[in-house]
Amino acid sequence: MTQVIQLESVAKRYDSSGTPALGPLTLSVAKGEALAVTGPSGSGKSTLLNLVAGLDKATEGTVSVAGRRLDGLSEHVLARFRREQIGMVFQFFNLLDDLTVSDNIQLPAQLAGTARRKTAERADELMEALGIRKHARAYPGRLSGGERQRVAVARALVNRPALLLADEPTGALDSASGQDVRELLVDLHRGGQTIVLVTHDPALAQACASRTIHLVDGHLALDSQAEAVR
Template sequence: MNEVIALEGVAKRYDDAAAPALGPLTLSVAKGEALAVTGPSGSGKSTLLNLVAGLDKPTEGSVTVAGRRIDQLSEHALAKFRREHIGMAFQFFNLLDDLTVTDNILLPAQLTGTGRCSATARAAELMDMLGIRKHARAYPGRLSGGERQRVGVARALVNRPELLLADEPTGALDTASGHDVRELLTDLHRGGQTVVLVTHDLALAEACASRTIHLVDGRLALDTHARAVR
């Protein structure tokens, strides 16, 4: 299977609004692709991300992720599917302040029933890869914004998901930390990770996305492929 995401005729309406918040939209994302979703506020970026994550369901059309029609799944099945196949990194990190860095990273693995030894080895591997091993026993409040985002990405990747979703991953960071996260996402894409990121940061899209789509009023206004990720 080459497609990690396939949206067919997807539309989302709220409160019987005349115009949909998104769509109709047909879109596919290939395995190993890094897609940046851009557009002004209210253009449908967050709606698209929520549909792909299974956090919302379309009014029309079908949403297939990693070979499964997720719009047809129950809430319980969706939660299980997300834990096993989708990693999510958030603008404000969503880390648990009373857990150490290691325990924050381990949480999704524990929810899927992964053995402690295997999960701990995977967490150590990710901390080494992301340059945060020295913070393994620290608490999130002691870290910089860029370091906390790296912990969030490690947590998102601990179950080896087919898809990483990143929602404004540099939005809460200073310039230097934002640059670090751009490099991180670029490295993950180069390593073969499929990434979809929603961003207002055009420098982020240009630096680490192999493809960028631009939404306006819920419609696809532009779909461009980069020559290469630098």
């Protein structure tokens, strides 16, 4: 089975003489798997996500994503790799308010050098699939929280990434919008998208993930496989 993420004896220290914020940790995530990362505040969840995203570098060990070791890549090459292979969804959406929905979605593809026509076609395809086509020319500030998160997911998927990272994707939403995003993540997983989801919400992890790990003080305390994603 193809591994999209491979961590080998990874540790991250922010203070060279202190206790690691994460690890040592060895972890793999297979293609098509939906992994939920849970744990209390300060347990290392965000550190793990940042290492996998290439936003931070491990102090020890190696991090590989989609067959590439991240530690050997220059900042320029890493930025390009991240645009092409990793989609990211954040708690507070991180959309650009002065761009329309369609332009927000197209931006990563434009930065990757994709032809304008192909970029527009891909954005249209995603907006249709995610039920936001009618908002193509609207600005994010006019949308509900759930709609903005769907735009953020579309933007994350525009380059057909090998991996989707979601950091508390329902944390800023009301219950109805949160349910919409939960169903969207389930649909993406059923469609074969590899997902790593960081969440404080056990219900979200249970609904969306085929596997859950629980971190405590930077260490793996639990690694459980779900029976099925409903």
